Amino acid sequence: MILAANANAQGSHVGEWRHPTAWDKPASNLENAIRLARIAEAGRFDLLFLADGNGVRNLDKPDLFAATSPSDRPGVFEPVTLLSALAMVTEHVGLVATTTTTYDEPFSVARRFASLDHISKGRAGWNLVTTSNPGDALNFSHEEHVPRDDRYERAGEFAQIVKGLWDSWADDAFPQDKASGRFLDPSKVHALNFRGKHFQVAGPLNAPRPPQGHPVIFSAGQSETGKELSAATADCVFAIEGTIERAQTLYADLKGRLPKYGRSADSLKILSGVTIIAAETEEEAEQLARELDDLVPPAVGLDYLSKMVGVKMSAYPLDGPFPALDFEHVGPTGIGKAIVAKALEQKLTVRETYRAILPQMAGNFFKGSAAQVADLMERWFLEKACDGFMIAAPVVPTGLERFIKLVVPELQRRGLFRTEYSGRTLRDNLGLARPENRFFAQAGRAAE
Amino acid sequence: MILAANANAQGSHVGEWRHPTAWDKPASNLENAIRLARIAEAGRFDLLFLADGNGVRNLDKPDLFAATSPSDRPGVFEPVTLLSALAMVTEHVGLVATTTTTYDEPFSVARRFASLDHISKGRAGWNLVTTSNPGDALNFSHEEHVPRDDRYERAGEFAQIVKGLWDSWADDAFPQDKASGRFLDPSKVHALNFRGKHFQVAGPLNAPRPPQGHPVIFSAGQSETGKELSAATADCVFAIEGTIERAQTLYADLKGRLPKYGRSADSLKILSGVTIIAAETEEEAEQLARELDDLVPPAVGLDYLSKMVGVKMSAYPLDGPFPALDFEHVGPTGIGKAIVAKALEQKLTVRETYRAILPQMAGNFFKGSAAQVADLMERWFLEKACDGFMIAAPVVPTGLERFIKLVVPELQRRGLFRTEYSGRTLRDNLGLARPENRFFAQAGRAAE
Ligand SMILES: Cc1cc2nc3c(=O)[nH]c(=O)nc-3n(C[C@H](O)[C@H](O)[C@H](O)COP(=O)(O)O)c2cc1C
Ligand SMILES: Cc1cc2nc3c(=O)[nH]c(=O)nc-3n(C[C@H](O)[C@H](O)[C@H](O)COP(=O)(O)O)c2cc1C
Numbered sequence: 032m033i034l035a036a037n038a039n040a041q042g043s044h045v046g047e048w049r050h051p052t053a054w055d056k057p058a059s060n061l062e063n064a065i066r067l068a069r070i071a072e073a074g075r076f077d078l079l080f081l082a083d084g085n086g087v088r089n090l091d092k093p094d095l096f097a098a099t100s101p102s103d104r105p106g107v108f109e110p111v112t113l114l115s116a117l118a119m120v121t122e123h124v125g126l127v128a129t130t131t132t133t134y135d136e137p138f139s140v141a142r143r144f145a146s147l148d149h150i151s152k153g154r155a156g157w158n159l160v161t162t163s164n165p166g167d168a169l170n171f172s173h174e175e176h177v178p179r180d181d182r183y184e185r186a187g188e189f190a191q192i193v194k195g196l197w198d199s200w201a202d203d204a205f206p207q208d209k210a211s212g213r214f215l216d217p218s219k220v221h222a223l224n225f226r227g228k229h230f231q232v233a234g235p236l237n238a239p240r241p242p243q244g245h246p247v248i249f250s251a252g253q254s255e256t257g258k259e260l261s262a263a264t265a266d267c268v269f270a271i272e273g274t275i276e277r278a279q280t281l282y283a284d285l286k287g288r289l290p291k292y293g294r295s296a297d298s299l300k301i302l303s304g305v306t307i308i309a310a311e312t313e314e315e316a317e318q319l320a321r322e323l324d325d326l327v328p329p330a331v332g333l334d335y336l337s338k339m340v341g342v343k344m345s346a347y348p349l350d351g352p353f354p355a356l357d358f359e360h361v362g363p364t365g366i367g368k369a370i371v372a373k374a375l376e377q378k379l380t381v382r383e384t385y386r387a388i389l390p391q392m393a394g395n396f397f398k399g400s401a402a403q404v405a406d407l408m409e410r411w412f413l414e415k416a417c418d419g420f421m422i423a424a425p426v427v428p429t430g431l432e433r434f435i436k437l438v439v440p441e442l443q444r445r446g447l448f449r450t451e452y453s454g455r456t457l458r459d460n461l462g463l464a465r466p467e468n469r470f471f472a473q474a475g476r477a478a479e
Numbered sequence: 480m481i482l483a484a485n486a487n488a489q490g491s492h493v494g495e496w497r498h499p500t501a502w503d504k505p506a507s508n509l510e511n512a513i514r515l516a517r518i519a520e521a522g523r524f525d526l527l528f529l530a531d532g533n534g535v536r537n538l539d540k541p542d543l544f545a546a547t548s549p550s551d552r553p554g555v556f557e558p559v560t561l562l563s564a565l566a567m568v569t570e571h572v573g574l575v576a577t578t579t580t581t582y583d584e585p586f587s588v589a590r591r592f593a594s595l596d597h598i599s600k601g602r603a604g605w606n607l608v609t610t611s612n613p614g615d616a617l618n619f620s621h622e623e624h625v626p627r628d629d630r631y632e633r634a635g636e637f638a639q640i641v642k643g644l645w646d647s648w649a650d651d652a653f654p655q656d657k658a659s660g661r662f663l664d665p666s667k668v669h670a671l672n673f674r675g676k677h678f679q680v681a682g683p684l685n686a687p688r689p690p691q692g693h694p695v696i697f698s699a700g701q702s703e704t705g706k707e708l709s710a711a712t713a714d715c716v717f718a719i720e721g722t723i724e725r726a727q728t729l730y731a732d733l734k735g736r737l738p739k740y741g742r743s744a745d746s747l748k749i750l751s752g753v754t755i756i757a758a759e760t761e762e763e764a765e766q767l768a769r770e771l772d773d774l775v776p777p778a779v780g781l782d783y784l785s786k787m788v789g790v791k792m793s794a795y796p797l798d799g800p801f802p803a804l805d806f807e808h809v810g811p812t813g814i815g816k817a818i819v820a821k822a823l824e825q826k827l828t829v830r831e832t833y834r835a836i837l838p839q840m841a842g843n844f845f846k847g848s849a850a851q852v853a854d855l856m857e858r859w860f861l862e863k864a865c866d867g868f869m870i871a872a873p874v875v876p877t878g879l880e881r882f883i884k885l886v887v888p889e890l891q892r893r894g895l896f897r898t899e900y901s902g903r904t905l906r907d908n909l910g911l912a913r914p915e916n917r918f919f920a921q922a923g924r925a926a927e
Contacts, residue, residue, distance in 0.1 A: 049657045058653045059597045059687050085586060087685050090668065105663060106653055106687050109587075112563045112594040119567035134584065138533060138618040139557075146560040149507045169681035170586040205506045205554055209497045212776060214506075215553060220538065233617035237535050239507050239554050328660060 032412050032447045033419025033461060034439075035127070035302055036071040036431060038079035039101035040064065043306040043423035044390045045335055046326030052429040058106025061116065067428050068117045071124050074435035075449050077460040078125030078156060079117070080249075080269070080421060081110035085134060086167040092334050102129070103164050111143045118151035125457030127156030127249055133182050134162065134171040137192035138232055144246045145197060145238040153242035153456030157193075158249035158269065161186050161257075183256040188227040190248065190264045194469070195223040197245050199235030201471035221470040243458050244466040262288035262299070266463050269421055271304040271394030273369065278303055278395075278416035300461055303417035305395040307424050309404045309438045316398050323425060324386050332385035339388060340367040349382050390425065401437035408438075409447060480860050480895045481867025481909060482887075483575070483750055484519040484879060486527035487549035488512065491754040491871035492838045493783055494774030500877040506554025509564065515876050516565045519572050522883035523897050525908040526573030526604060527565070528697075528717070528869060529558040533582060534615040540782050550577070551612050559591045566599035573905030575604030575697055581630050582610065582619040585640035586680055592694045593645060593686040601690035601904030605641075606697035606717065609634050609705075631704040636675040638696065638712045642917070643671040645693050647683030649919035669918040691906050692914040710736035710747070714911050717869055719752045719842030721817060726751055726843075726864035748909055751865035753843040755872050757852045757886045764846050771873060772834050780833035787836060788815040797830050838873065849885035856886075857895060 040057040041048050054063050071079055084102030101107065110128035118126055126147065130140050140157070148155035161183060165176035177185070204219035223234035250265040252258065261268045268285055272278035286296045308323075310316035327335075329349055337344045340356065347354050353374035374384040390396050397407045411417050424430035442448035458465055488505040489496050502511050519527055532550030549555065558576035566574060574595065578588050588605070596603035609631060613624035625633070652667035671682030698713040700706065709716045716733055720726035734744045758764035775783075777797055785792045788804065795802050801822035822832040838844050845855045859865050872878030890896040906913055 048655070048662065049660055051657075053657075055657070056653075056655045058655060059594075061598055061600075085590070085685065086681075087668075087683055090665070090670070090683075103685075105648070105668075105683070105685050107685055108597065109590045109594040109686075112559055112591055112598060115560045115563040116567050116598050119564050135587065136582065136619055139583065142533070142557045143560055146507075146557040149556065150509055150560060150564050152509075166681075169679070171584055172677075172679045174679075200553070205504075207496070207504045207506060209499075209501075209503070212497055212774070212779070214496065217538070220535075220553075222538070229620075231617070231620045231622075233534075233614075235535055235538075235553070237533065237551075237553050237555055238557075326660070331660070 032408070032442065033300055033302060034074075034076045034448065035078045035080050035419065035421045036067070036076050037304075037421060037423040038064070038067055038071070038081050039104075039107070040067075041101075041104075041427060044323045044425035045331065046323045046389065047425035047427065047430075049326040050323060050426045053426040054428060057427070059108055063428070064108070064113060064117060065120050067431065068121050068124065070428055070431050070435065072121050074431070074439050075452060076124055077419070078127050078457060079114070080127045080158065081114065081129055082158075083107070083110045083129035083131075083160075084162065084164045084167055085131065086164055086170050088164060088166060089334075089338070103166075111147055114155070115147055115150050118147065118154065123154075123452040123455070123460070125154045125156055125247065125460055126151055127158055127247070127457075129158040129160055131160050131162045131167070132186040132189040133177055134167065137189045137230055138196065138236070140189070141193040141196035141236055142238060144193075145236060145241045148241035148243055148246045149238070153458070155241070155243070156247035156249055156267070156457055158251065159186060159190060159260075159265070160251060179254065180256060183252070183254075183260055185229045187260055187263070188225075188229050190260070192223065192225050192227075192230055192232050194245055194264075195225060196232070196234050196236040197241055198469045198471070199223065200240050201468060202240050205239055219471065240468065243456050244468065247457050247461065247463065258285060258288065261285060262294075263292050265299060267300045267302060267461070269302055269304060270417065272416075273391075273395055275411055275414065275416045278411065279414065282415050282417060298463065300418040300463070302419050302421045303395065303411060304421045304423070305397055306390045307404060307422055307434055307438070308390070308396075308398045308430065309401055309424075309434050311400065311437065313399045313403060316400065320390065320398055324389055327385075327389055329382065332382070332389065336370075336381070336385040336388065340370055344381060344385075347381050350380050353379050353381055353384050401441045404438050405441040405445065408442065409445060412447065480856070480890065481748055481750060482522075482524045482896065483526045483528050483867065483869045484515070484524050485752075485869060485871040486512070486515055486519070486529050487552075487555070488515075489549075489552075489875060492771045492873035493779065494771045494837065495873040495875065495878075497774040498771060498874040501874040502876060505875070507556055511876070512556070512561060512565060513568050515879065516569050516572065518876055518879050518883065520569045522879070522887050523900060524572055525867070526575050526905060527562070528575045528606065529562065529577055530606075531555070531558045531577035531579075531608075532610065532612050532615055533579065534612055534618050536612060536614060537782075537786070551614075559595055562603070563595055563598055566595065566602065571602075571900040571903070571908070573602045573604055573695070573908055574599055575606055575695070575905075577606040577608055579608050579610045579615070580634040580637040581625055582615065585637045585678055586644065586684070588637070589641040589644035589684055590686060592641075593684060593689045596689035596691055596694045597686070601906070603689070603691070604695035604697055604715070604905055606699065607634060607638060607708075607713070608699060627702065628704060631700070631702075631708055633677045635708055635711070636673075636677050638708070639675075640671065640673050640678055640680050642693055642712075643673060644680070644682050644684040645689055646917045646919070647671065648688050649916060650688050650692075653687055667919060688916065691904050692916065695905050695909065695911065706733060706736065709733060710742075711740050713747060715748045715750060715909070717750055717752060718865065720864075721839075721843055723859055723862065723864045726859065727862065730863050730865060746911065748866040748911070750867050750869045751843065751859060752869045752871070753845055754838045755844075755852060755870055755882055755886070756838070756846045756878065757849055757872075757882050759848065759885065761847045761851060764848065768838065768846055772837055775833075775837055777830065780830070780837065784818075784829070784833040784836065788818055792829060792833075795829050798828050801827050801829055801832050849889045852886050853889040853893065856890065857893060860895065
């Protein structure tokens with residue numbers, strides 16, 4: 032079972048930053064990030080994961096700032112810069128950063144992740160996104176967000192170029208032999224000369240081949256095009272599904288797309304996003320969850336709900352029934368519709384509805400004693416809903432510490448999770464092979 | 480006197496990487512970079528400086544790879560990624576990375592350097608370049624390099640935006656107060672809404688104001704537009720002049736441009752690039768210089784000379800007189816013309832000419848005993864040729880170690896250089912004030 036730690040400084044619950052056991056001053060706080068990385072490594076986690084965006088949303092709702100998703104928060108580090116620093120204080124845990132293909136350049140992205148892979152000795156991962164926040168366009172001289180199909184077409188070329196650039200040099204291209212004066216072997220370089228619709232990139236990359244061959248590629252799109260891109264390109268998918276049935280469907284769907292790209296089911300790992308509140312007992316977990324919910328004043332809860340469903344919810348009585356909203360109005364993502372459907376089905380009030388979604392930014396929510404949480408995780412894993420989990424554990428960092436103290440040993444007892452790191456790279460952690468160089472056979476001889 | 484260490488893995492002499500006291504395997508070698516950073520900090524240097532480019536030149540001349548300038552080498556780290564890692568193993572030394580304004584986005588650059596400044600607790604610097612290597616265009620979907628005037632116009636807007644984004648938040652914009660639930664103070668954010676010819680950037684930046692207010696800005700253009708950009712925008716200039724007279728002229732020129740931007744002469748520091756070979760005695764320094772020159776085979780020396788003057792020099796007899804080249808043919812930079820002029824004036828042979836330029840990639844060359852080198856440095860400094868030096872010390876890292884062991888104590892004895900760090904930031908090292916926030920008075924109240 033793969034375990035990934037959501038490493039954004041604040042976790043998944045809107046109120047968590049206010050909890051007494053949450054750390055103080057989470058905005059751009061390096062000491063916190065170092066502590067979280069060390070906790071995750073002590074827990075033998077596969078990797079740290081940083082979501083990211085390039086803009087601040089909800090400037091008109093300041094109390095929501097701590098509540099917004101990591102990709103539109105105001106006080107964050109640029110993720111590759113942060114992970115490079117964290118590479119120096121960790122040894123085994125993978126370091127995965129999100130970067131957009133919509134407002135960046137493939138040469139630059141290939142370089143940064145190659146650098147991170149060299150610096151971390153093979154622990155870098157790139158979460159390829161096409162940018163969820165349309166407002167980010169305004170920070171990159173665009174009036175509006177590029178349409179989704181264009182973004183994905185661009186992303187496809189982008190990923191192809193990045194992989195091609197990582198293969199610019201054979202693994203043994205740099206003899207750096209003082210005696211003969213031969214710094215590099217000119218037969219072991221391949222200029223890409225990519226000419227596509229969106230990009231023309233000559234290459235070669237100005238970095239040796241990364242230790243992992245290619246840093247691990249994550250992707251997270253939910254649309255048809257998004258899933259095809261994952262099947263064609265990604266090593267890991269970050270999936271968000273609220274029920275085991277939907278997760279199983281997505282799992283089968285994604286794995287089923289692999290053969291047409293000549294890939295085995297094992298070559299794509301699916302990580303399910305989940306918020307986990309684990310405690311000594313079920314009651315304690317309930318208690319903590321209630322404490323967190325209580326830290327969110329109704330005005331903030333309503334703002335949050337309004338944002339999620341795309342409708343101004345303060346227009347409705349707080350303790351009245353959730354209104355039968357016209358589905359056309361509930362925002363662009365599927366999340367809004369799912370919230371409305373659930374509120375109506377379970378006959379929730381407006382207040383109950385916002386409280387129900389407070390902990391679920393990561394899409395799914397496991398809560399209970401160590402055994403209860405481990406049971407859920409085991410079931411999702413064994414019943415092919417996922418290959419592992421992307422865990423957000425409120426409160427940061429104590430929620431992750433609690434998970435590691437209580438649940439990880441339980442998973443280890445059941446033989447589901449490692450007790451020691453075995454390899455040295457992120458690919459080793461994940462059980463992914465090191466890719467061959469597209470242009471050179473393993474021994475370094477030209478492949479074509 | 481300011482001392483900066485050129486921190487590119489290989490230094491300034493074409494042959495140095497082959498020397499027995501040079502480190503092995505310099506391409507993308509993290510351990511070497513860590514060692515160099517620690518050496519510079521032990522020597523109380525102000526900063527480490529990384530030149531950079533986005534492309535590999537001279538693919539057809541493999542033996543020149545180790546000889547090319549740091550901005551077109553094949554085995555390098557992306558500089559911000561590297562410096563972020565080095566921030567974790569150093570405490571005082573400044574960390575300056577080169578990034579181009581021609582093939583990057585101001586929002587992204589503002590973010591990366593804000594991150595580096597937060598991670599390093601105020602030691603970040605940005606060397607703004609407009610890209611020297613025209614071939615880099617081919618890695619960014621451009622058929623050719625943007626013309627110089629356009630590049631500089633773009634660079635001017637770029638720098639204005641980056642500074643504006645760094646001022647997005649008052650220094651005290653993030654109370655993060657658990658008790659009141661107030662994460663940020665909405666009166667302390669300023670969205671830039673920049674609309675220029677090249678860029679439109681809304682802001683705010685998704686990072687708190689950097690510890691230094693603004694990371695230190697370096698720039699290095701030599702043209703009229705380049706110098707104006709430095710006078711308007713930069714905190715430091717990296718200058719390359721071969722004689723004290725020319726350096727004095729440039730120094731007076733640059734400082735003279737400051738009043739019209741309302742700046743004092745002290746607010747712009749000028750660092751002169753110099754290659755230094757220091758040894759116990761003059762003879763030892765000469766001996767080391769000869770050893771380095773001898774490591775360059777004539778074919779490589781000729782290739783190097785050809786590259787610098789823009790003419791194929793293997794067409795001329797190696798030990799014949801340097802030919803009276805037509806000045807129209809000698810390449811785009813001023814360096815080529817200067818080399819030809821010197822060769823003709825001093826009646827050098829072709830071989831003597833290439834040997835004369837081998838150590839001088841950094842523009843100027845001081846060689847000798849500790850006292851001799853310190854004399855030269857003192858003279859340049861006191862006679863207003865520079866405020867300090869950007870030092871390339873072949874062989875890496877032993878050349879820098881030798882400089883620190885021999886020359887630094889001599890400079891300290893003369894009262895020219897610090898014996899201990901006094902402040903905590905790069906601005907403190909350089910004696911530069913922390914800039915006020917353009918949009919908020921120091922106390923955090925709106926300035927306008
Ligand atoms: C689980 C998940 C995580 C995502 N993380 C990010 C992120 O960190 N930053 C971002 O800009 N976009 C993120 N996205 C957005 C996707 O990259 C993509 O732009 C968006 O989902 C629209 O494509 P789709 O319709 O294929 O899902 C994420 C999407 C999903 C489903
Ligand atoms: C001392 C010095 C150092 C420079 N360093 C770099 C560098 O590291 N990377 C780069 O792409 N360009 C570098 N440049 C190029 C400049 O940014 C600029 O593009 C070039 O000098 C042309 O402008 P100019 O005519 O004003 O000098 C450097 C220039 C000088 C003079």
